[in-house]
Amino acid sequence: MRKILIVDDDPEILSLVQDYLEFRKISVTTLSESRNFIETVIRLEPDLIMLDIALPDGNGINLLKTLKSKPITAFIPVIMLTGQSSPEIQVDGLVSGADDYVTKPFDLNILYARVISVLRRSLKQTRSKYDQTNLLRYLINRYTKRDYTIYTKMLEEYPDHPDHWRGFQPDLIVEKGAKYRCYNFETSQSILEESFIERLKLMAEIPNQWEKTVEINIIVRTKENVKIASRIIEEDKLPITVKFIKKTATKS
Numbered sequence: 622m623r624k625i626l627i628v629d630d631d632p633e634i635l636s637l638v639q640d641y642l643e644f645r646k647i648s649v650t651t652l653s654e655s656r657n658f659i660e661t662v663i664r665l666e667p668d669l670i671m672l673d674i675a676l677p678d679g680n681g682i683n684l685l686k687t688l689k690s691k692p693i694t695a696f697i698p699v700i701m702l703t704g705q706s707s708p709e710i711q712v713d714g715l716v717s718g719a720d721d722y723v724t725k726p727f728d729l730n731i732l733y734a735r736v737i738s739v740l741r742r743s744l745k746q747t748r749s750k751y752d753q754t755n756l757l758r759y760l761i762n763r764y765t766k767r768d769y770t771i772y773t774k775m776l777e778e779y780p781d782h783p784d785h786w787r788g789f790q791p792d793l794i795v796e797k798g799a800k801y802r803c804y805n806f807e808t809s810q811s812i813l814e815e816s817f818i819e820r821l822k823l824m825a826e827i828p829n830q831w832e833k834t835v836e837i838n839i840i841v842r843t844k845e846n847v848k849i850a851s852r853i854i855e856e857d858k859l860p861i862t863v864k865f866i867k868k869t870a871t872k873s
Contacts, residue, residue: 622647623647623648623668623669623744624647624648624649624650624665624666624667624669625648625649625667625668625669625670625671626649626651626661626662626667626669626670626671627639627650627651627652627671627702628651628652628653628655628658628670628671628672628673628676628681629652629671629673629676630653630654630673630676632653634702634725635651635653637729638671638729638732639651641729641732642733642736645733647736650665650667654676654677654678654679655676655679655680655684656678656679658679658684658687659687659691662688662694663693663694666751667697668740668743668744668747668748669698669699669700669736669739669740669743670699670700671699671700671702671723671736672685672699672700672701672702672719673701673702673703674701674702674703674705675703675704675705682717685701685717685718685719686717686718688718689717689718691777692774693775693776693777695718696747696750698720698739698740698742698743699718699719699720700720700722700723700735700736700739701719701721701722701723702723702725702727703722703723703724704724704725720739720743721735721738749808749810752842753806753808754775756806756866757773757775757776757792757793757806758776760795760804761776761779761793764795767797768797769795769802770783770795770796771793771794771795772793772794772795772796773792773793773794774790774792775793782794783801788823788826788827789820789823789824789826791803791824791827791837792804792805799834800833800834800836801827801833801835801836802835802836802838803827803835803836803837804838804864805820805824805839806840807840807841807846807850808841808846809846812849812850817853818853818857821839821853821854821857821859821861822857822859824837824839824861825837825859825860825861828860836862837862838861838862838863838864839862839863840864840865841864841865841866842865842866842867846865847863847865
């Protein structure tokens, strides 16, 4: 079931939209204030957020900017809900990362159509990102049990990189003794991007910056991606290992 988080200080709107969407088999969670917004998003893993601009304890645009600044939540689509209809407000929301903009009062049927439209465009990417995050937590849990030091730019509870780290920062770095292991998570889409080969070359430079042993890996989830990535790595003679992880990792 698709999941939506609605953040609005109007209890009538929350109740009305929640009842309407849940009747259409969409799971809805509501917040009436900005406190614990990011924590709720991370815990809930919504497919879409509907976010009011004027909140009693904060500004929806600022919440949107915070959401989009964090790798773990930046991919979640957002529809702004607001009674402010000025072009400046709409532009500010869209430039800050909103996917759509709905002005109050609104027609529930039109709102639903916009929700479905945004979900249709983003659902595959959103699920892929959550899959990567769950896999990241799975690997962190495994390496933590083996007494590795963990670094990742994807979760705030860990430092991004070791002290004095230079150059490209992989999605996950684990350190133990005189060895680093580095991982980047790649999808079918990211492998086909022009930046993929440049990202590989930047990763390949990491071992040259350290006296420690450094193992460089990319993780893919399909056998076809193994073939594509391996071919590119072999052609450019890069010191990178492709790891295929098929299982759906669960969060610890």
